[in-house]
Amino acid sequence: MLEGHERDSKSLSVDDVKKLHIFFANFIQALGETNKLRQQVIATATVYFKRFYILNSFKSIDPFLMAPTCIFLASKVEECGPIPIQRLITVCSSLIKSKFNFAMTNDFLYRPQHVLECEFYLLEMMDCCLIVHQPYRPLTTYAESLGPEVLNTAWHIINDTLRCDVILTHPPYLIALSALHMSSVIHNNDNAMKWFSELTISIEKITQVSQQIIQLYELWRGFEEKKEIPGILFRMPRPRMSHSGSLAGSRCSTPSGMR
Secondary structure, rough: HHHHHHOOOOOOHHHHHHHHHHHHHHHHHHHHHHHHOOOOHHHHOOOOOOOHHHHOOOOOOHHHHHHHHHHHHHHHOOOOOOHHHHHHHHHHHHHHOOOOOOOOOOOOOOOHHHHHHHHHHHHHHHHHOOOOOOOOOHHHHHHHOOOHHHHHHHHHHHHHHOOHHHHOOOOOHHHHHHHHHHHHHOOOOOHHHHHHHHHOOOHHHHHHHHHHHHHHHHHHHHOHHHHHHHHHHOOOOOOOOOOOOOOOOOOOOOOOOOO
């Protein structure tokens, strides 16, 4: 399953790859918020990004190009209206010069044609399977009787899970229940805990997801992004662009059976 990670293992450790996904999830979040996109769009874009690099090396396409491409595609799939590519590129350039200037010293050199070409590779890799079922809808359904405090914290926990692989390995309803369970513990909500005791779903399945989320928090807590990311990016395999400006050497894996 982790084909992309295996291909990068000579340059990057497992924790390096996890930290890169945290960093680029933060970057996609900032891109989406600056463009005033709904969280559903940002979450879908992040899932696209993770799906691509689960199967492909970072060398296949520069993640600084893949991130805005995922936002661009997700904005169309989630029917919020496509973002003008030039505006997206302008926002990317502005964020890299300000909030993320510790990660990239050069200007953002990609242009609209690069985003469109990257979108083609992304669509090909996903075999046009673009619908992403997120945990937000089951979360709001389950939380109706648990109160706004529990719901609000659980919502933030789900946002955080976009920085690990839980969204790729577990169904949305189970992630929603795990986030609610963690939130109920945080707020010491007895009514919520009683509600969980009456569920027909195994609490062991819920806690398995919770353990993965806790592992994310443990890694994230010790992750000094501004200090560590420049070195990780330096070690990360990077693609080269051809003289024509196209994405040279982009050879993306397609899962067997998807063609």
